[in-house]
Amino acid sequence: MSEIFDALRRWPDVEAPGLVAVDAADRLILDESAELRASAQPGDVAVINDAYGALTLGAAHAGADGIRAHLDAITGERALEANASRLGLADHFRIVPLDASLVSGARVVVLRLPRSLEALRDIAGLIAAHADADVVVVAGGRLKHMSVSMNTVLGEHFGQLDVSHARQKSRVLSARAPRDGRDPAPAAVRVAGLEVRAYGGAFAGARLDIGTRLLLENLPYVPVGGTPSDPLIDLACGTGIVGAWMATQYPGAHVYASDQSAIAVASARATMLANGIEDRVAVARDDMLGARPSASASFIALNPPFHSAAAVTDLIAPRMFTDVARVLRPGGQLWCVWNSGLRYRPLLERTIGPTEQVARNAKFTVTVSTRR
Structure with a gap:
């Protein structure tokens, strides 16, 4: 996987020392979701809130196909496309809006936790409303951007929540048993x-x-x-x-x-x-x-x-x-x-x-x- 990560760039977003395209949270999310993704069929995997393609292309490199990906920033979306083209992985995913088409029937959702609790509530409700009943959400981030309130928000839409050990100042929350789904509303x-x-x-x-x-x-x-x-x-x-x-x-x-x-x-x-x-x-x-x-x-x-x-x-x-x-x-x-x-x-x-x-x-x- 290191060869994938080493090739990732942030361009066309700003690039400078200290601004990275992949971090420890991305690596932990991929490691914690590896077993689930290994048994996934084409179209089973959705990636939400990727930054510059680390999660999408990491999953694609490991064998996932038909990945549905949503990136909020257009610069991140364009960086994903540029990174995928350079790595020969452009045929393994498609970019999808943050709506039912992103998660409909998905069995594995790989999520970079947003910093906003309201954004997490919108995403969790959407997954619970439209993903497969056996979906597993593997959501992670840097500890400095996480809070116990995120557990509460995920608990509003999932009946089971497991918390990983911390690694390199990052952690993963795994959510199962979706319930009380709803589409986002402003x-x-x-x-x-x-x-x-x-x-x-x-x-x-x-x-x-x-x-x-x-x-x-x-x-x-x-x-x-x-x-x-x-x-x-x-x-x-x-x-x-x-x-x-x-x-x-x-x-x-x-x-x-x-x-x-x-x-x-x-x-x-x-x-x-x-x-x-x-x-x-x-x-x-x-x-x-x-x-x-x-x-x-x-x-x-x-x-x-x-x-x-x-x-x-x-x-x-x-x-x-x-x-x-x-x-x-x-x-x-x-x-x-x-x-x-x-x-x-x-x-x-x-x-x-x-x-x-x-x-x-x-x-x-x-x-x-x-x-x-």
């Missing part, structure tokens, strides 16, 4: 005058985080753009709060919202539908703004993330600013909110153009950068 709350919908695991959930609140309080009342060919852009949209706010504040304006997370995109689409603005807000799953033409936008709003998979990193925002600079036409503006300690202003100046501070509170700064 949480709903009214914030900032909007009906917000959030599936488990979406950034900030069904609430308004303090950075986004500061951004909304300071966005200009009449932004440029807002036409079908030049929409207002909500980059890294999460549940779609900013995009929905712009669409409701500026009647008739068109908005383009994008995020790399499948959970975020599903949540944002549900938010737009709940507010009756789905005809004016296009929601796309994309790596930054890869699908947008260069020099095609006048207005972009952004609250940049600082997580790549489970790793905290300051390498994501620079890549996003570079893509923003590509997509903005001269004179176009980026309105950005960021943690003040990150000191992004010089980077914004270099990458995009003249940058002014618009607002600041105890933790966050809002700036506007104008494309040169």
Whole structure:
């Protein structure tokens, strides 16, 4: 198996020393599920929440075929495809949405535990509703990201739960006897005058985080753009709060919202539908703004993330600013909110153009950068 792991890359996600494509939790999950997978028939195995292909390709290399895999991040999905092509394993799996088709009839589910309990609840309910009655879920993660509450959540949908010994600061939970299955449904709350919908695991959930609140309080009342060919852009949209706010504040304006997370995109689409603005807000799953033409936008709003998979990193925002600079036409503006300690202003100046501070509170700064 080591030859598989040694070949894995994170690309097109950020790559840097300390950012790995496979870790001890992946290895433990594969070891703990090996016997179950050995007796599985084609189509019996589903992989959920893989990061860059370690679980899917590890299972494929060991003989599993017809694997159904779901990765939330589009960068992880593309990394899986690139790694599989390089290793000659592309024919052993297919990528499937997080719905009944992913786990229907599955007998072995290999799961990298999400950090969000609500995301785990959605996944566990889905498996219990649609997998084989004899399904075994082998779910693992790093101890620093696990809690006993995960046992409780799995216990809501499975009658038997076994806990492995810890190994290299990782652990596996094995769940059997599915019960009380249900399909995921988004949480709903009214914030900032909007009906917000959030599936488990979406950034900030069904609430308004303090950075986004500061951004909304300071966005200009009449932004440029807002036409079908030049929409207002909500980059890294999460549940779609900013995009929905712009669409409701500026009647008739068109908005383009994008995020790399499948959970975020599903949540944002549900938010737009709940507010009756789905005809004016296009929601796309994309790596930054890869699908947008260069020099095609006048207005972009952004609250940049600082997580790549489970790793905290300051390498994501620079890549996003570079893509923003590509997509903005001269004179176009980026309105950005960021943690003040990150000191992004010089980077914004270099990458995009003249940058002014618009607002600041105890933790966050809002700036506007104008494309040169």
